[in-house]
Amino acid sequence: MxxxxxxxxxxxxxxxxxxxxxxxxxxxxxxxxxxxxxxxxxxxxxxxxxxxxxxxxxxxxxxxxxxxxxxxxxxxxxxxxxxxxxxxxxxxxxxxxxxxWGRFDGRTMMRLTSTVKSRGLEQGTMVRASDDGGFCVAHGSVVHVYDWMLREHPSIELNHQKVNDIGWADPKSVVVTAPKGMGLFDSSTGELKHQFTVDSQGYHVKGFNAGPLCFGSDQKIFSTCRLRDDENGIGVWDGETGKQVDFWHESDEPLGRAHRLQWLDQGSCLLAAIHARSNRNPYRHFPYNLCMLDTRDKKVAWSWLGSPDLTSRERVWDAVAMEDKSLIAVTDEYYEGLGFLDLRFPRSVRWGPRRSTGVNMTSEGCHPKVEYYQGQLLLSTDDYISVFQGADFIPKLRLQHGDGAFICDFSVGGDRIFTLHHRENRLDVWEAPRPPIL
CATH class of the missing domain: 3.30.710.10 (Potassium Channel Kv1.1; Chain A)
Incomplete structure (x- = not known):
C-alpha cells in the first residue's frame, strides 16, 4: 500500500x-x-x-x-x-x-418525487415508513414491502387474515398483527421469522386478536391483545428473541381496544388512545380517551376523558404525545385542525382554528391523522398534509397532489413522507430537494 x-x-x-x-x-x-x-x-x-x-x-x-x-x-x-x-x-x-435527498423541514418546499401504483386486489388501508426511508403498505391480507430505493420485495401473505397493523422492528424486520395473532417477518424475503404467543394469568393462548403496534426502548414490541370477551390488555415482547416479557391485563375493554399506542422514552410509559365508544355497544362509553401506563406497576398513571358526545369538539380521534413540549396533539373525527392537551394540567383540549371539511370522511374511509417528527407536527385532512412548526405550531407547509384523492393514511420516516390515497390505490412519496451542488 x-x-x-x-x-x-x-x-x-x-x-x-x-x-x-x-x-x-x-x-x-x-x-x-x-x-x-x-x-x-x-x-x-x-x-x-x-x-x-x-x-x-x-x-x-x-x-x-x-x-x-x-x-x-x-x-x-x-x-x-x-x-x-x-x-x-x-x-x-x-x-x-x-x-x-435533503432533511425534512416544514419550511422547505418538499416535492412529489415518486408514485407507486399498487398491484393489490384490495384497497390499501395503512402505510408505515421505516427509519431508513423504506415503507410497507397493507392491502387486505397482503403487505407489500419496499426498501428505501423503492424496490419492491416479496410480499407478506397472511392467508386471508386482514391486517390489523404493521410496523418496522428494524430495517430488516416487519411486525404484522392480525385477528389470529402476530408475527415477525423478514422484510427482504417475506418469510415468517417468529410467531408471537401470549401467556396471560397462567394460561398459554395461541390465537389472539392483535391490534395496534408500537416499539419502545430495549427492542420492546407492544401490541393490544383481545383474548376473550372478558380478557383484554397489552402484550410486551422482546424484539430480539420474540419472547413475551410482560402482559398488562385489564378485565374491562379499553386497553385491548386502543386504536393507537406510543412509547414515551423520557417517562418510560406507554400512551394509549381509545375511541370514546365501544365498537360492540355504541351506547356504552369507555372511562377514558387517553391514558398513560406506568411500566413499573402496570397501572394507569394518568388518564383523560373527553366528551363521548358524537357532536362534541372534545371527542378525540387521533393523538400523539410530544414529550419535549409536555403536550399531546389531538384531532377529532369531523373537523380540520389541531387540539392540544397539556400533560401537566390535563383539563380540556385547547383547539386551534378549525372548520368543517364539508366531506363525510367516514364514508370515504379516511380520518384526520396526526404525527410528530423531528419537532414538527403533520396533520392529514382531505387530500393534503399540513406541517406545523414553532412554539405555537404555525402551519408552514401544505403538501397536496392536486387531483383531489383523499388521504386514508400517511407515515413519515427517513426524511420522507408517504401518503396513501383511498380510491386510486396510489402511494405518493414526498422528499425535500437535496442542496444544489455548486
Whole structure:
C-alpha cells in the first residue's frame, strides 16, 4: 500500500485513485475502509503496494467525492441501481441515502418525487415508513414491502387474515398483527421469522386478536391483545428473541381496544388512545380517551376523558404525545385542525382554528391523522398534509397532489413522507430537494 504521509492509493478496476486517511475515516468503522484505519483514524502500516479492488471505478469516484464533500452527484451515465449495489459493497448505503435527498423541514418546499401504483386486489388501508426511508403498505391480507430505493420485495401473505397493523422492528424486520395473532417477518424475503404467543394469568393462548403496534426502548414490541370477551390488555415482547416479557391485563375493554399506542422514552410509559365508544355497544362509553401506563406497576398513571358526545369538539380521534413540549396533539373525527392537551394540567383540549371539511370522511374511509417528527407536527385532512412548526405550531407547509384523492393514511420516516390515497390505490412519496451542488 503506497503511503506518503496519510495518503493511500487504490487501483479500482484498472483506474488509479489517491486519497487520505481523513477522507476514508468519514466512511465510518463499519465500512469497507474501516479495517484500513486504527483506533486513532490513522492508516495502518502495510506494504508499499496500492490496494487493488475489482469493482466499478466510476462508482468509486462518486463515493470518494461523497466522502470528501458530503454531496452526492450521480452522472447520467451511471445507473442508480449500479451505484446502490456498489455502495452496499463498500458499506456506504447510509451515506448515499443521507445525501440523496435533503432533511425534512416544514419550511422547505418538499416535492412529489415518486408514485407507486399498487398491484393489490384490495384497497390499501395503512402505510408505515421505516427509519431508513423504506415503507410497507397493507392491502387486505397482503403487505407489500419496499426498501428505501423503492424496490419492491416479496410480499407478506397472511392467508386471508386482514391486517390489523404493521410496523418496522428494524430495517430488516416487519411486525404484522392480525385477528389470529402476530408475527415477525423478514422484510427482504417475506418469510415468517417468529410467531408471537401470549401467556396471560397462567394460561398459554395461541390465537389472539392483535391490534395496534408500537416499539419502545430495549427492542420492546407492544401490541393490544383481545383474548376473550372478558380478557383484554397489552402484550410486551422482546424484539430480539420474540419472547413475551410482560402482559398488562385489564378485565374491562379499553386497553385491548386502543386504536393507537406510543412509547414515551423520557417517562418510560406507554400512551394509549381509545375511541370514546365501544365498537360492540355504541351506547356504552369507555372511562377514558387517553391514558398513560406506568411500566413499573402496570397501572394507569394518568388518564383523560373527553366528551363521548358524537357532536362534541372534545371527542378525540387521533393523538400523539410530544414529550419535549409536555403536550399531546389531538384531532377529532369531523373537523380540520389541531387540539392540544397539556400533560401537566390535563383539563380540556385547547383547539386551534378549525372548520368543517364539508366531506363525510367516514364514508370515504379516511380520518384526520396526526404525527410528530423531528419537532414538527403533520396533520392529514382531505387530500393534503399540513406541517406545523414553532412554539405555537404555525402551519408552514401544505403538501397536496392536486387531483383531489383523499388521504386514508400517511407515515413519515427517513426524511420522507408517504401518503396513501383511498380510491386510486396510489402511494405518493414526498422528499425535500437535496442542496444544489455548486
Amino acid at each position: 503506497g503511503f506518503k504521509g496519510d495518503r493511500v492509493r487504490f487501483n479500482v478496476g484498472g483506474t488509479k485513485f489517491e486519497t487520505t486517511a481523513t477522507t476514508l475515516a468519514s466512511a465510518g468503522p463499519d465500512s469497507f475502509f474501516g479495517p484500513l484505519l486504527d483506533g486513532n483514524w490513522n492508516l495502518r502500516p502495510f506494504s508499499d503496494e496500492e490496494i487493488f479492488v475489482d469493482r466499478n471505478p466510476a462508482c468509486f469516484s462518486i463515493f470518494l467525492d461523497l466522502l470528501r464533500t458530503g454531496e452526492l452527484y450521480i452522472p447520467k451515465k451511471v445507473p442508480e441501481d449500479l451505484l446502490y449495489r456498489e455502495a452496499l459493497f463498500y458499506g456506504l448505503l447510509d451515506h448515499v441515502r443521507a445525501a440523496k
